[in-house]
Amino acid sequence: MTNAHSSLRDATIEDLRRHAPFDQMDRDAMRYLASGLKLAYFSKGATIASPETGIAGKLHIIQRGQVRGELADPPGRDVVEYADGECFPVAAVTAKRASTHIYVALEDTFCFEVDADVVAELARRSAPFQAFCSGRANALLQRSFAALRTLYSEQSASSHAINMRLGDILRRPVLQCLPDDTLQRALQAMHARKVGAIIIAQTDGVPLGIFTERDLLRCAASGTLDLNATIETLMTGSPICLPMSASAAEAAVKMVASGIRHIVVVDDGKLAGVVSERDLFALQRTTMRGIIGAIDTAVSAPALVQAAADVRKLAVNMLAQGVGAEQLTQLITSLNDKLAARIVALEAARHGIEDIDWCWIALGSEGRHEQTLSTDQDNAIIFASGESAPVTRDRLLPFASAVNATLDACGFPLCKGGIMAGNPKWCLSLVQWQECFANWIQDPLPKALLHSTIFYDFRPLSGNAELAQALRAWLIARVKDDARFLRAMAQSALDSPPPLGLFSSFQTSSKDGSPGTLDLKVQGTRPFVDAARVMALASGIGLTGTTERLRACADAKAIPRDEAEALIEAFHFILLVRFRHHLNGNPALANPNRIDPASLNELDRRILKEAFRQARKLQTRMSLEYQL
């Protein structure tokens, strides 16, 4: 083989290597593949493969261009777009059968063609290619999780508290004064800020010394305490400094070795902050046990606010350690449940409502156990029906509003739509709730349907759970066979189609000033959530979580088991992307759920597309079932 031949072949291989699964295949397998390639051209609009062309004899790999695949019968369903490096029809070529889909070039497209025999031989020679052929979505998903774990395993070492950089620990602005300030002034400042140390620095920021409570004790003991002395004469000079990049562990060692409690942190020789022994202890707090303990013993808002912040920090660490989306959402939800329950209990005690029979219910994503890190609060109260409902409600409302305010302080912003227990509309007796739900079911207007999607995911959080259970039982019985209402719910569930667009790989919107982005909540997770809700209601399933609902639907034979598992996997992947996006998202985007698909790596983009494809499948199933 001449140089030109081999360099051309290598260039072709390099080209393919930019895409899965070719990036995983070894050199020999790639050479074998390259040796069997033909290059074909398809003008815009040309049909590349279809059921009519008989047994699929060739695998197409797009060299450059765009191809749209859709189910041949009935047409218009299961639409997927393929771009450079993507293959079709994988299943048909592997199984040596006719394709069930029609593939049409969306623009002038060049495709490599591989004979089915070469594909079969390649699958024998290469395990990654075999995996790709046998279950493409599944294999891709596993790879993304594996990639995520590797990516974060490097970070997880540093996310261990003691390995954190001092620069990342510094929180408060450092308390400092000038050398010629008086002792009195320094002590006043320390007292006002409730800190045990003040740093003395020149105007250029170079630290000269430190004055701590211990220094005060030393001065007092020596009997030379003069409040008007300049701090310069009393401070401990040449304080021990560490750079921002030093670890918490280094600081701890320095403290022990020098018998001191404060380390001055400098950035390029200039004062950047101070780390105290207490700061280092606080690092150990963000363990699950620590947080639960802190919540259970909290008696005031500040402690709860701290616990809420720690929940977030823990979530970041867990994500960093590669914990899956399902476990992560469950963990966050259960810790948030505890937190909310504690807040409710504290406020209940404060408001003296022991004689009332009430139940605090979580709605929306919290009701579904699907809280991510940017979630508004959605909650309500059910109280036992009695003769004086308005009176009971008036007594409960101040309590509910107080809980709402504390939750807000803890980082669960007030619901913009006012869906909160402190809103008189959503603090109702059991009978009133039944009337309210009955109205929505009777008259499924858009607003009623929107409320249904939030309220029907209710779940008791605190108080008398039997009230919530009674409402749930009533709702199941009322809705299960109401074909008209279920059809309306199904219809509204189809309102948010997954963004697998017609003319680009992802259909991104330019609404709300974020062009080129897609909404992982509205377009990503919501199709799953909404469809699972309808299917659960139709099957008389009282569960609220999307995952649990889908599994229960499979148990009830409302949906094939493997389909349910594929849906759950896809749903979790989108959730995971949302999580990661919340953690390292672009703050410039007003909506934390908006993501620019171009910011994802190629693999994640492909999997996200597969996940959206699952969502489309689910919507298709529903539209067929309800003949929409």
Added chain:
Amino acid sequence: MNPFSWLFGNRVLLQGKQREQLQSWRAVAEPDLSLPHAEVRHVVVDVESSGLNTSTDHLIAIGAVAVKNLRIELQDSFYAVLRQKDPSTHENILIHRIGGTEQTEGEEPVDALLRFLAFAGKAPLVGFHSPFDEIMIRRAMRQYLNESFRRKWIDLAWLAPAILPVLAVETQGLDEWVARFGIVNTLRHNALADAIATAQLFLVLQDHARHAGKEPVRDLLDLARGQQWLGQR
């Protein structure tokens, strides 16, 4: 060189086996130009030379790839660097990236050209600005094999505007045509890579020609020639 060589023609001394190879190429039947071009094997050619002057510069390399059944057969391809007595100028090397050593260590021209004949057979040849490729190859054939090598060439520089006149208004040269159809040439100025890019353009033109009812090979030749008479590209 013998001062009387013009009287006797080039004294080309081929060895027995080489003579056989040349004879067997001569014996290959001419293609039937009335057959559909989609079914006939075409060979897309690109050459590299020591410069752009067709009377003084000489052939350095040939890259070629076969197109059949509307597919580029990537393995059915050809590449040869002809051994040079003196490597070409530095500036020229910078263009085609065939270094001096590679040039002086290239294949014996006689063998390379015989290999090319065996590869190409009598297939219609395709090029972009093909008269240049044609002259370079014919001079080499004459010099080393004493073979006139008169072949049918389809020049895409004429065929493209003949088939796509609207696009031709603002598209000129191989680079622009290739870019117009999103053809990616990873190794520009490598004769084989350029031949493949040219072949991709040929696939596009074949597709358009078929839609316009131009099926036989002859139609492509006529279209290109007619456009050349019009003098518009």
